[in-house]
Amino acid sequence: MTTVVKIGGARAVDPEGALADVASLVEDGEDVVLTHGGSTAVDETLEELGQEPTYVETPGGVVGRFTDEETMDVFKMVMPGKLNTDLVESLQNEGVDAVGLSGTDGKLLEGKRKSAVRVKEDGKKKIKRGDHSGKIESVNADLLETVLAGGYTPVVSVPMLGEEKSGGYTAVNADADRAAAAIAGALEADLVVLTDVSGIYEDPDDESTKIDSASTPEEFEAVEDAAEGFMTKKVMAATEALEGGASSVIVASANADAPITSALAGEGTTLQPGVLDDETTQEATR
Numbered sequence: 137m138t139t140v141v142k143i144g145g146a147r148a149v150d151p152e153g154a155l156a157d158v159a160s161l162v163e164d165g166e167d168v169v170l171t172h173g174g175s176t177a178v179d180e181t182l183e184e185l186g187q188e189p190t191y192v193e194t195p196g197g198v199v200g201r202f203t204d205e206e207t208m209d210v211f212k213m214v215m216p217g218k219l220n221t222d223l224v225e226s227l228q229n230e231g232v233d234a235v236g237l238s239g240t241d242g243k244l245l246e247g248k249r250k251s252a253v254r255v256k257e258d259g260k261k262k263i264k265r266g267d268h269s270g271k272i273e274s275v276n277a278d279l280l281e282t283v284l285a286g287g288y289t290p291v292v293s294v295p296m297l298g299e300e301k302s303g304g305y306t307a308v309n310a311d312a313d314r315a316a317a318a319i320a321g322a323l324e325a326d327l328v329v330l331t332d333v334s335g336i337y338e339d340p341d342d343e344s345t346k347i348d349s350a351s352t353p354e355e356f357e358a359v360e361d362a363a364e365g366f367m368t369k370k371v372m373a374a375t376e377a378l379e380g381g382a383s384s385v386i387v388a389s390a391n392a393d394a395p396i397t398s399a400l401a402g403e404g405t406t407l408q409p410g411v412l413d414d415e416t417t418q419e420a421t422r
Contacts, residue, residue: 137166137167137325137326137383138166138167138168138169138284138323138324138325138326139161139166139167139168139169139325139326139327139328139396139400140168140169140171140316140319140320140323140325140326140327140328140382141154141158141168141169141170141171141316141327141328141330141396142171142172142173142312142313142316142327142328142329142330143170143171143172143173143223143330143390144172144173144329144330144331144332144390145172145173145174145175145176145177145219145312146173146175146176146331146332146366147176148332148391149330149331149332149390149391150390150391151172151223151226151390152226153390153391153392153393153394153395154330154390154395154396155223155226155227155230156230156394157394157395157396157397158170158227158230158232158289158396159227159230159231159232160394160397161396161397162232162289163231167284168289168396169280169284169289169290169292169319169323169325170223170227170234170289170290170291170292171291171292171293171312171315171316171319172219172220172223172291172292172293172312173312173313174214174215174219174293174312175201175312177214177218177219178201178207178210178211178214178215181210181213181214182207182210185210187206187207187210189201189207190202190204190207192253192255192257192264193255193256193257194253194254194255194256195254195255195256195261197256197368198368198369198372199365200311200369201269201309202253202255202264202267203267203268203269203308203309204266204267204268205266205268207268207309208268208295208307208308208309211295211309212295212307215238215293215294215295216236216238216240216293216294216295219293220236220238220291220293221236223236223291224236224291227289227291232289233287233288233289234288234289234290234291235283235288235289235290235291236291236293237279237283237290237291237292237293238292238293238294238295238307239272239292239293239294239295239296239297239307239310239315240295240296240297240305240307241279242276242279243274243276243297244275244276244279244280244292244297245272245274245275245276245292245294245295245296245297245310245315245318245319246272246273246274246275246276246296246297246298246299247270247271247272247273247274247296247297247298247299247310248270248271248273248298248299248301249268249269249270249298249299249300249301249306249308250267250269250270250271250298250308251265251266251267251268251301252264252265252266252267253267253269268298268306268308268309269298269308269309269310270296270298270308270309270310271310271314272296272310272314272315272318275318275319275321275322275323277322277323280292280319280322280323281323292315292319293312294309294310294311294312294315295307295308295309295310296308296309296310296315311369311373313329313369313370313372313373314369314372314373314376316329316373316377317373317374317376317377317380317382317385318376318377318380320377320380320382320385321376321377321378321379321380321381321382322380322381324381324382324383325382325383326382326383326384326385326386326400327374327377327382327384327385327386328386328388328395328396328399328400328404329370329373329374329385329386329387329388330388330389330390330395330396330399331366331370331387331388331389331390332389332390332391333367333389334346334388334389334392334403334404335347335348335387335388335389335403335404335405336359336362336363336367336370336371336387336405337362338358338362339362340362340364340365340367346404346405347359347362347405348402348405348406349402349405349406349407349408350405350406350407350408350411351407351408351410351411352410352411353410353411353412353413355411356407356411356412359371359405359407359411367387370387373385374387374407375412378407378408378409378411378412379412382409383409384406384407384408384409385406385407386399386400386403386404386405386406386407387404387405387407388403388404388405389403389404
């Protein structure tokens, strides 16, 4: 069984424990695909260059980055550049033969480019043009399986390869949680989403209200109701992962001891394929 691990890019996430845990799993003969975020690093780099990060709210209430051409240049520099290289370097120092891949390599992550997005500003729905983003529609699982079969550990970063309406391709932004979800679905793997909290809480301000697991649509409804802010996207990604064929999704703390191993052993919030009903599946494919 393969495990896909997504390390969050929030400032409060320390990847050191997760990387050591990847090394332990690989040493035990497990296949691991590591993916990562990096929004904080992208924002900091933009600010250093005198640019202001732009975030927009969709009509559905989801907040995400608006990626114009200048932001995309910074995104390509930071995500598959510095952050991915740093993680590969750290894994090599842990004794892991890691290989850095971006979603553009070998058409690893591919889909249609969205040159415009629907947003809500001042209570009004608008179309904002000039976006460099896309939704992942296919994953080159053969590439990942070939790398794994060769004894290497893939470290995957967005951007993805966006297909233009006029033909051809452009590297475009994609949400890192949803990229990890697409990979986990394609590999029929367990997905461990490591973040700066220990799971999904019924009360976002109270860790003691952590939801341990959900395996029915009714239990998953409670998870969706509890998710707020950044956790909304993680629950959306979990839905897509399970709908795509993932064995399970666990949202857990990156800062715990042996965070991946403990997540797979039941720490965090575990979501099982049984949470999907017909309505949930329809939402996941939109």
